[in-house]
Amino acid sequence: MAKNYVLVLTGNTGTGKTTVASYLAEHYHIPQVITHTTRAPHTHEVDGVDYYFVSGEEFAEKVLNFEM
Secondary structure: OOOOOOOOOOOOOOOOHHHHHHHHHHHHOOOOOOOEEOOOOOOOOOEOOOEEEOOHHHHHHHHHOOOO
16 A cells, blocks of 8 residues: 655745755655645745635635635
């Protein structure tokens, strides 16, 4: 039976988490999870690629409906 693992990359802003995650996805075919955020996107970020950008109300509704 195959084993499943969860890998969590954590660190302060600008420490290279995205770089490491991209490397792992490309070289080891480890999929990345796209998370939700209520903050505004930075100029280089794309909705649905980097994050799902939602309002605070939408975020709260998704939590209440067990959608995330």
